[in-house]
Amino acid sequence: MEQYSEKVMDHFSNPRNVGTIENPDGVGHVGNPMCGDVMELQIKVRDNIIVDAKFRTFGCGAAIATSSMATELVIGKSIDEAQNITNKVVAEALDGLPPVKMHCSNLAEEALEAAIKDYKSRQKA
Amino acid sequence: MKSIYLDHAATCPTDPKVVEAMLPYFSDHYGNPSSIYSLSRTTRNAIENARTILASAIGADPKEIVFTSGGSESDNFAIKGIAHALKDKGNHIITSQIEHHAVLYTCKFLEKNGYDVTYVPVDEHGTIKLDELEKAIRPDTILITVMHANNEIGTIQPIRQIGEIAKKHGIKFHTDAVQTFGHIPVNANDLNVDLLSISAHKFYGPKGVGALYIRKGTKITPQSHGGDQERRRRASTENVPGIVGLGKAVEIATESMADEADRQTKLRNDFIKAILEKIPDSRLNGHPVDRLPNNINISFEGIEGESILLNLDMYGIAASTGSACSSSSLEPSHVLLSIGLTHELAHGSVRFSLGKHTTREELDRVVDILPGIIQKLRAMSPLYNK
Numbered sequence: 001m002e003q004y005s006e007k008v009m010d011h012f013s014n015p016r017n018v019g020t021i022e023n024p025d026g027v028g029h030v031g032n033p034m035c036g037d038v039m040e041l042q043i044k045v046r047d048n049i050i051v052d053a054k055f056r057t058f059g060c061g062a063a064i065a066t067s068s069m070a071t072e073l074v075i076g077k078s079i080d081e082a083q084n085i086t087n088k089v090v091a092e093a094l095d096g097l098p099p100v101k102m103h104c105s106n107l108a109e110e111a112l113e114a115a116i117k118d119y120k121s122r123q124k125a
Numbered sequence: 126m127k128s129i130y131l132d133h134a135a136t137c138p139t140d141p142k143v144v145e146a147m148l149p150y151f152s153d154h155y156g157n158p159s160s161i162y163s164l165s166r167t168t169r170n171a172i173e174n175a176r177t178i179l180a181s182a183i184g185a186d187p188k189e190i191v192f193t194s195g196g197s198e199s200d201n202f203a204i205k206g207i208a209h210a211l212k213d214k215g216n217h218i219i220t221s222q223i224e225h226h227a228v229l230y231t232c233k234f235l236e237k238n239g240y241d242v243t244y245v246p247v248d249e250h251g252t253i254k255l256d257e258l259e260k261a262i263r264p265d266t267i268l269i270t271v272m273h274a275n276n277e278i279g280t281i282q283p284i285r286q287i288g289e290i291a292k293k294h295g296i297k298f299h300t301d302a303v304q305t306f307g308h309i310p311v312n313a314n315d316l317n318v319d320l321l322s323i324s325a326h327k328f329y330g331p332k333g334v335g336a337l338y339i340r341k342g343t344k345i346t347p348q349s350h351g352g353d354q355e356r357r358r359r360a361s362t363e364n365v366p367g368i369v370g371l372g373k374a375v376e377i378a379t380e381s382m383a384d385e386a387d388r389q390t391k392l393r394n395d396f397i398k399a400i401l402e403k404i405p406d407s408r409l410n411g412h413p414v415d416r417l418p419n420n421i422n423i424s425f426e427g428i429e430g431e432s433i434l435l436n437l438d439m440y441g442i443a444a445s446t447g448s449a450c451s452s453s454s455l456e457p458s459h460v461l462l463s464i465g466l467t468h469e470l471a472h473g474s475v476r477f478s479l480g481k482h483t484t485r486e487e488l489d490r491v492v493d494i495l496p497g498i499i500q501k502l503r504a505m506s507p508l509y510n511k
Binding site: 004009012013015018019029033034035036037038039040055056057058059060061063064 | 427428429430431432435436439448457467468469472504505506507508509
């Protein structure tokens with residue numbers, strides 16, 4: 001197994017923003033237990049700003065750490081800004097991931113996309 | 126913090142007595158065993174001494190032992206060597222779905238090269254289905270290869286019965302005994318095998334050395350050419366220190382095997398009982414009784430294995446997992462899927478493998494720590510809502 005960075009281990013052992021939000025404004029549920037990772041991301045939005053984000057993740061160290069980092073990056077951002085948070089941005093914020101673990105950071109990006117999409121569709125409704 | 130090593134199925138620490146026996150063969154006794162001067166006689170004798178020790182431990186003749194670089198090479202040599210030697214007789218090989226990759230991928234390689242392979246399924250405990258194995262036999266079947274005990278879930282296979290079936294049909298039979306030799310009795314005649322693989326570092330010998338037992342009269346094609354070593358069956362200047370270490374490790378393992386197997390079986394059973402009692406929604410993988418004395422494999426619902434290992438590592442506890450997330454593939458262990466586990470449960474498996482230095486205190490500590498880890502991870506899992 002390749003070594004994780006200190007930041008990954010920090011977010012893995014003390015994950016930020018774990019849990020669920022009461023009446024979330026957007027929910028993203030991505031991944032598949034077949035592949036070994038599932039992530040659920042919930043966001044609270046006020047005046048187009050993401051004021052809170054919580055996650056629950058089934059997955060490896062990298063999956064949990066990227067989930068945690070994604071919530072930290074997204075809180076305080078506008079919806080437009082949040083849409084620019086790619087898997088690369090999350091991985092870089094964690095001082096990188098081992099190459100075989102890069103797909104775990106996709107999960108965070110996809111969850112964020114899904115949560116924003118869900119938020120937007122709720123706005124339209 | 127004292128570390129707790131529970132990954133002996135991956136590798137064991139080399140016994141200091143083994144290291145001591147090896148050292149002179151790096152320095153004083155460096156002669157090439159193939160040379161004729163007296164400097165080489167020492168190394169030649171040392172190799173033959175190790176060969177005799179191993180042969181007598183498995184009830185074989187020394188001439189039936191070929192030293193190799195380890196278990197994977199032994200498996201490759203056995204399967205490719207027989208496949209090639211008997212290709213005029215047939216091209217069909219039978220194996221199980223839960224073999225080590227050294228066997229499985231060798232079979233896959235042969236499939237790409239004109240051979241036909243049947244992968245016999247196992248039951249929910251990981252025991253091979255003997256009736257299906259016998260049904261798979263065809264006139265062109267040249268080899269059956271089934272592991273003695275599984276490296277992940279510890280299930281011990283009915284090798285003796287498979288050997289009888291093979292004998293009845295005149296088919297060569299190989300077993301990968303890498304996980305069993307040095308831990309439970311392994312005798313080539315009792316097991317009815319023609320070929321048997323072992324690896325030194327799985328029983329406190331050095332890494333990079335192993336052996337293949339080849340029953341007298343078994344036609345096998347060498348897989349390495351360019352020298353007359355090992356009775357022309359494996360070209361390569363012998364790994365003299367490694368072979369000496371293997372011999373010493375066999376000697377030590379044989380002395381203490383019966384008592385050690387008893388001791389580990391008790392520790393194993395108590396550990397399994399305690400974990401299953403303390404942690405809800407956990408299950409033992411592998412056979413409850415016919416399993417390696419040192420093997421414990423448990424799946425925890427709703428969480429993933431690597432994240433369990435990383436948490437255990439923070440307490441200095443070393444174990445392993447069948448989850449894909451600990452490897453470069455996305456598929457979890459083929460063994461766990463073959464015994465009928467869902468992908469989720471296969472991802473949530475942890476293997477603890479005990480060793481001769483494992484103490485009850487160490488295992489008690491794991492029993493204390495593990496429930497908290499499982500609870501913490503389940504609290505953040507979207508798949509566990511109990």
